[in-house]
Amino acid sequence: MTDDRPHHDLTGPPTAPPLVLGPSIGTSLAVWEPQLPALAREHRVLRWDLPGHGRSPAALLPSDGSATIDALAALVLRLADEQGWERFAYAGISIGGAVGLHLAAHHPDRVGCLSVVCSSARFGDPAVWRERAALVRAEGTEAMVASRPGTWFSHGFAQSPAGAALIEDLRATDRAGYAACCDVLASYDMTADLERIMAPTLVVAGRDDPATPPAHARRIADAVPGASLLEIAGAAHLAGVERPEAVTAALLAHLSGTAPARPGDDASRHAAGMAVRRAVLGEAHVDRAVARTTPFTARFQDFITRYAWGEIWTGDGLDRRTRSCITLTALIAHGHDAELAMHIRAALTNGLTREEIGEVLLQSAIYCGVPAANSAFATAQRIFDEIDATPHVDSASHSDTEK
Numbered sequence: 001m002t003d004d005r006p007h008h009d010l011t012g013p014p015t016a017p018p019l020v021l022g023p024s025i026g027t028s029l030a031v032w033e034p035q036l037p038a039l040a041r042e043h044r045v046l047r048w049d050l051p052g053h054g055r056s057p058a059a060l061l062p063s064d065g066s067a068t069i070d071a072l073a074a075l076v077l078r079l080a081d082e083q084g085w086e087r088f089a090y091a092g093i094s095i096g097g098a099v100g101l102h103l104a105a106h107h108p109d110r111v112g113c114l115s116v117v118c119s120s121a122r123f124g125d126p127a128v129w130r131e132r133a134a135l136v137r138a139e140g141t142e143a144m145v146a147s148r149p150g151t152w153f154s155h156g157f158a159q160s161p162a163g164a165a166l167i168e169d170l171r172a173t174d175r176a177g178y179a180a181c182c183d184v185l186a187s188y189d190m191t192a193d194l195e196r197i198m199a200p201t202l203v204v205a206g207r208d209d210p211a212t213p214p215a216h217a218r219r220i221a222d223a224v225p226g227a228s229l230l231e232i233a234g235a236a237h238l239a240g241v242e243r244p245e246a247v248t249a250a251l252l253a254h255l256s257g258t259a260p261a262r263p264g265d266d267a268s269r270h271a272a273g274m275a276v277r278r279a280v281l282g283e284a285h286v287d288r289a290v291a292r293t294t295p296f297t298a299r300f301q302d303f304i305t306r307y308a309w310g311e312i313w314t315g316d317g318l319d320r321r322t323r324s325c326i327t328l329t330a331l332i333a334h335g336h337d338a339e340l341a342m343h344i345r346a347a348l349t350n351g352l353t354r355e356e357i358g359e360v361l362l363q364s365a366i367y368c369g370v371p372a373a374n375s376a377f378a379t380a381q382r383i384f385d386e387i388d389a390t391p392h393v394d395s396a397s398h399s400d401t402e403k
């Protein structure tokens with residue numbers, strides 16, 4: 001590697017569609033580790049390190065306070081050019097997402113699909129970022145270590161191996177590189193440019209993110225034409241680390257072109273429906289349903305994929321969490337226990353916590369009847385126990401029956 005480009009790595013089939021992943025300040029490209037295996041299955045993934053972070057040289061950005069988002073975006077374009085990628089999908093966390101917004105607005109021919117995770121069009125008061133830059137230049141990134149756990153994670157997660165490793169990456173970050181990224185954030189303001197973005201855009205927020213709270217995500221999603229918004233419960237700023245399955249599912253669905261299918265033909269509705277169905281119910285589950293399809297069930301399989309998933313679940317009028325609440329209630333009301341089990345797992349994938357699922361079940365006791373809710377609680381407890389007994393299995397990888 002020469003010293004004038006960011007450190008980066010490449011994963012996935014060399015001929016697969018390109019996807020560039022950008023990290024957040026204080027982290028390295030390892031922050032994308034939880035998503036990498038799934039994303040690299042069907043993409044050639046390029047992850048890059050911010051200047052002074054991971055293994056990138058700090059000198060990629062000026063140290064005199066003049067660093068800009070344009071300079072960071074130029075580094076990414078350089079990496080894409082080296083790969084011969086005229087057009088690529090881009091996903092970025094926080095400042096990494098800001099680079100994506102900038103690229104999509106100012107180089108619209110380069111970004112075919114955009115996802116921004118816990119990011120913003122403006123990261124608050126520039127003076128605060130200038131102060132942080134000065135502090136880190138004087139004292140190093142150790143000065144940020146005490147406050148990051150509460151910003152990056154909701155309670156307790158910082159003590160997990162994944163959380164602790166990220167804090168160590170912060171400690172290892174070069175002070176000049178970190179400070180220059182603060183300068184970037186001080187001068188960054190995309191507010192007036194969001195409406196120029198034409199790439200299909202997904203905006204993801206962590207509900208408990210104090211750095212870029214959901215209101216920041218809403219501002220982006222409201223201004224970028226056609227953007228979708230997903231808020232993830234039980235996650236702070238590094239939502240992809242804390243709630244990996246929810247973020248991975250959202251990115252996969254977006255990358256596979258699940259923009260609302262209406263108006264469209266049956267084929268595009270089927271394709272969009274299949275992608276959302278996979279994102280919500282899990283790859284393994286849908287693979288099993290497809291494998292079980294017979295000539296007798298084929299029309300019905302096509303119908304639910306195209307209609308339930310391709311028309312209704314793809315809609316952007318309600319978020320997936322809300323759709324899960326409605327679906328759980330309806331299944332309880334009609335006593336469909338096998339479908340309920342499947343949709344309890346789907347609700348977890350869609351970002352509902354166990355406590356929130358419990359609230360839905362409690363409320364169903366009022367409107368669907370106590371016996372129905374009693375049976376639903378038993379089903380939910382069984383699913384939670386199954387998940388706890390196999391902690392490394394994706395909550396969506398289940399064997400409950402689906403039509």
Ligand SMILES: O=C(O)CC1=CCC(=O)O1
Pocket residue numbers: 023024025026093094095096123148151185211237
């Ligand atoms: O300060 C943090 O750690 C949160 C954050 C703001 C921009 C970014 O990349 O991370």
